[in-house]
Amino acid sequence: MKKIIxxxxxxxxxxxxxxxxxxxxxxxxxxxxxxxxxDQQIQLTANFILPQKDDGESTYxxxxxxxxxxxxxxxxxxxxxxxxxxxDLAHLELVAIDTTIAQxxxxxxxxxxxxxxxxxxxFPIVLMKEVNAKELLENENQKDTIAHLLTxxxxxxxxxxxxxxxxxxxxxxxxxxxxxxVVSSKDHIPTTEGLAIIQDNKLKDxxxxxxxxxxxxxxxxxxSFTLIPSNSNQTSEIIVKENHTIISSHQNKIQIxxxxxxxxxxxxxxxxxxxxxxVKKRIDSLIKKTQDNKMDLLHFLTLIYRNDxxxxxxxxxNLFEQLTYEITFHTTxxxxxxxxxxxLI
Amino acid sequence: MTLLIEKxxxxxxxxxxxxxxxxxxxxxxxxxxxxxxLSSSEDINQFILKYLANIIEKKVEIPTSFYHYFLNSMxxxxxKEIKDLQEAIDALYNGYTVIITSEKEMLAIETKANLDxxxxxxxxxxxxxxxxxxxxxxxxxNLGLVRKRIKSEHLWLQEYTIGKETKTKVGLLYMENxxxxxxxxxxxxxxxxxxxxxxxxxxYIKELIQGEKPRFFPTILATERPDQVSMALLEGKIAxxxxxxxxxxxxxxxxxxxxxxxxxxxxxxINISFIRIIRLxxxxxxxxxxxxxxxxxxxxxxVLSLDLLINFSAQRAMVxxxxxxxxxxxxxxxxxxxxxxTRMPSSMGTAVSILGGLVLGDAAVNAGIVSPxxxxxxxxxxxxxxxxxxxxxxxxxxxxxFILLILATLLGMYGIVLGGLLLIIHLTSLNxxxxxxxxxxxxFIKEExxxxxxxxxxxxxRYRNPYLTKKNKIxxx
Numbered sequence: 001m002k003k004i005i006x007x008x009x010x011x012x013x014x015x016x017x018x019x020x021x022x023x024x025x026x027x028x029x030x031x032x033x034x035x036x037x038x039d040q041q042i043q044l045t046a047n048f049i050l051p052q053k054d055d056g057e058s059t060y061x062x063x064x065x066x067x068x069x070x071x072x073x074x075x076x077x078x079x080x081x082x083x084x085x086x087x088d089l090a091h092l093e094l095v096a097i098d099t100t101i102a103q104x105x106x107x108x109x110x111x112x113x114x115x116x117x118x119x120x121x122x123f124p125i126v127l128m129k130e131v132n133a134k135e136l137l138e139n140e141n142q143k144d145t146i147a148h149l150l151t152x153x154x155x156x157x158x159x160x161x162x163x164x165x166x167x168x169x170x171x172x173x174x175x176x177x178x179x180x181x182v183v184s185s186k187d188h189i190p191t192t193e194g195l196a197i198i199q200d201n202k203l204k205d206x207x208x209x210x211x212x213x214x215x216x217x218x219x220x221x222x223x224s225f226t227l228i229p230s231n232s233n234q235t236s237e238i239i240v241k242e243n244h245t246i247i248s249s250h251q252n253k254i255q256i257x258x259x260x261x262x263x264x265x266x267x268x269x270x271x272x273x274x275x276x277x278x279v280k281k282r283i284d285s286l287i288k289k290t291q292d293n294k295m296d297l298l299h300f301l302t303l304i305y306r307n308d309x310x311x312x313x314x315x316x317x318n319l320f321e322q323l324t325y326e327i328t329f330h331t332t333x334x335x336x337x338x339x340x341x342x343x344l345i
Numbered sequence: 346m347t348l349l350i351e352k353x354x355x356x357x358x359x360x361x362x363x364x365x366x367x368x369x370x371x372x373x374x375x376x377x378x379x380x381x382x383l384s385s386s387e388d389i390n391q392f393i394l395k396y397l398a399n400i401i402e403k404k405v406e407i408p409t410s411f412y413h414y415f416l417n418s419m420x421x422x423x424x425k426e427i428k429d430l431q432e433a434i435d436a437l438y439n440g441y442t443v444i445i446t447s448e449k450e451m452l453a454i455e456t457k458a459n460l461d462x463x464x465x466x467x468x469x470x471x472x473x474x475x476x477x478x479x480x481x482x483x484x485x486x487n488l489g490l491v492r493k494r495i496k497s498e499h500l501w502l503q504e505y506t507i508g509k510e511t512k513t514k515v516g517l518l519y520m521e522n523x524x525x526x527x528x529x530x531x532x533x534x535x536x537x538x539x540x541x542x543x544x545x546x547x548x549y550i551k552e553l554i555q556g557e558k559p560r561f562f563p564t565i566l567a568t569e570r571p572d573q574v575s576m577a578l579l580e581g582k583i584a585x586x587x588x589x590x591x592x593x594x595x596x597x598x599x600x601x602x603x604x605x606x607x608x609x610x611x612x613x614x615i616n617i618s619f620i621r622i623i624r625l626x627x628x629x630x631x632x633x634x635x636x637x638x639x640x641x642x643x644x645x646x647x648v649l650s651l652d653l654l655i656n657f658s659a660q661r662a663m664v665x666x667x668x669x670x671x672x673x674x675x676x677x678x679x680x681x682x683x684x685x686x687t688r689m690p691s692s693m694g695t696a697v698s699i700l701g702g703l704v705l706g707d708a709a710v711n712a713g714i715v716s717p718x719x720x721x722x723x724x725x726x727x728x729x730x731x732x733x734x735x736x737x738x739x740x741x742x743x744x745x746x747f748i749l750l751i752l753a754t755l756l757g758m759y760g761i762v763l764g765g766l767l768l769i770i771h772l773t774s775l776n777x778x779x780x781x782x783x784x785x786x787x788x789f790i791k792e793e794x795x796x797x798x799x800x801x802x803x804x805x806x807r808y809r810n811p812y813l814t815k816k817n818k819i820x821x822x
Contacts, residue, residue: 021644021757023667023668024658025662051659053660091647091651
């Protein structure tokens with residue numbers, strides 16, 4: 001009896017497991033993935049990492065492969081047939097989707113990644129505008145460049161930010177809308193083009209750079225950056241050292257309080273006024289766009305719902321379009337060129 | 346008497362190392378028999394022959410029979426009466442000199458030769474800051490080493506003769522005021538149950554009394570340190586001394602005992618606590634690291650960061666073997682090297698070490714047989730396993746390392762978790778003479794935590810392990 005049990009355990013060991021066994025040599029590491037829709041088919045552009053040893057040092061090469069299919073899964077299977085390696089999506093560092101898919105339905109992409117057991121979903125996701133995936137990803141360092149670009153832009157200009165797939169999915173699930181960074185390419189150099197609005201898993205509209213900046217202001221996703229007023233030259237750029245936005249509501253009125261510390265290289269007496277005027281203009285533009293398109297991008301209705309449920313319940317019809325808002329600024333100016341000296345008594 | 350001599354000669358097979366010396370005293374013949382190898386010729390000359398020669402020379406009047414006269418007056422610290430032929434043979438083989446005074450009267454005087462190597466330092470259990478003497482193959486010397494440390498009337502010894510042919514002296518040593526009677530009885534029963542032709546070393550006793558249940562981990566501790574035995578006796582454990590063996594067995598023993606050394610009690614507790622935690626890490630590293638590496642590189646690559654994955658992939662790029670074969674190859678090579686290092690003459694040690702290092706290191710990597718990371722993994726695992734002085738523990742770690750390697754290859758991280766569970770199940774199912782092997786962790790004994798993994802000040806250790814004694818729980822203040 002004991003021998004039979006031992007034999008059964010051994011057999012189990014031999015016939016179970018092992019399906020996920022993959023040697024490192026057989027693994028196709030995908031670092032960036034581009035998803036496009038061409039001729040009603042999904043086209044995947046995958047940037048593969050090929051590790052190699054060079055003079056005892058571990059290095060790698062990147063190469064792009066493309067494949068098509070009616071679904072993402074089919075396209076991946078075709079990709080596997082091309083590269084003859086098991087596709088590893090666990091180390092994705094960037095996913096770029098094109099506008100066609102975004103306009104149609106993002107759900108299939110989200111579902112695929114959320115259901116894929118090995119994918120980590122903490123990679124940045126971007127929308128490609130007027131550029132194809134191959135052009136964007138074929139350079140081996142492109143994915144690093146794009147990721148770097150998003151982060152640097154958030155710090156430097158404040159018109160975009162890095163959004164992970166899981167955050168995007170969460171926002172779409174909870175709030176039904178979100179924004180997604182937009183990238184393009186000029187002379188094979190990736191550039192950022194602000195943000196795009198996704199509502200109900202579909203691309204709705206694009207935000208201008210100023211509106212994108214306003215969105216990041218209102219959602220507290222930027223802290224310090226350089227603000228270049230749209231109708232001015234380079235020398236009048238304003239350095240925002242610190243920024244914090246508090247949004248509250250009173251019935252159908254939204255109160256936006258912006259606390260900023262700004263700095264200017266010149267002694268400009270109108271600095272504060274210019275700054276506040278510029279920011280207000282951007283916020284006005286953003287809110288107008290969202291109200292015109294009936295997209296509560298900044299979740300004002302959620303705020304009203306939490307603060308004053310009764311009012312919300314009685315007035316929820318067309319409430320968003322009827323919202324008014326007031327912006328209050330508390331701006332402090334720092335003058336880095338100003339020297340303080342002792343006072344001679 | 347001639348008949349008796351013939352019988353003895355027949356029994357010993359006329360072996361030429363048995364000496365039969367006839368002496369005539371006052372017209373009466375006595376016969377001295379001894380084994381020239383097992384007996385000390387110096388003792389025989391000094392105490393027996395000189396004594397007898399003195400009687401002959403000085404024509405001493407012997408009022409009683411020679412037998413009674415010699416029994417009362419012959420110099421010798423141990424003289425015993427021999428009742429039958431078999432007892433005489435046993436005495437001869439134990440280094441005694443047998444004097445036959447008449448057909449039915451024999452006595453044996455102890456003249457055992459010193460055939461052991463003397464008290465040296467321990468080979469396998471080095472002491473940094475403690476006593477350096479170690480047990481030898483001499484039963485009496487070993488007993489002496491313990492008795493000089495515990496000069497208590499409560500330290501009792503019970504002797505047994507085990508082995509039909511070897512008739513090995515086995516001693517059961519315990520503190521009668523501390524050790525549990527139940528455990529003592531159990532050990533005695535196990536010893537008496539032994540039915541074997543010979544006991545060459547304490548290892549035989551260990552295997553015979555451990556029980557039939559298959560086990561990877563040792564449940565009896567073998568040590569060559571008298572201070573460790575003394576400490577164990579004071580805790581309520583039982584020691585088994587075996588003649589001709591430098592290893593004394595300690596019963597019962599717990600899993601945590603293999604993480605302790607006697608030096609732990611001679612140094613600062615805070616330092617020792619750190620060292621013990623390192624030993625625990627070494628235990629887990631020795632078992633889990635190779636399997637963990639196999640699991641993350643073959644099943645669960647998503648665990649690795651991209652840089653590490655690229656590094657590992659690049660290193661394994663030219664290796665033709667699967668990861669499991671690579672790991673087994675390296676592990677077996679290491680075991681061969683370790684075994685050869687133990688067996689070979691010391692004059693060749695350096696050459697083989699260099700060869701082993703070159704083979705295992707540079708050459709194998711350059712030839713593309715193994716990847717550098719695998720060498721690191723196997724080396725760390727093997728070296729961590731060597732942290733333990735018990736050879737049985739090292740072997741147990743080796744077995745579990747292989748089991749986890751195979752589970753990791755089949756099932757990845759799930760296999761590692763499964764292997765870990767199996768290990769815990771196995772450890773908790775073990776017992777050492779009825780005492781749970783994982784005590785004081787399972788079952789949890791709060792008081793014993795002061796000296797389990799973390800060591801507190803000695804004055805904080807007041808109570809003995811309740812599984813070892815119920816009659817004398819308090820050690821001191």
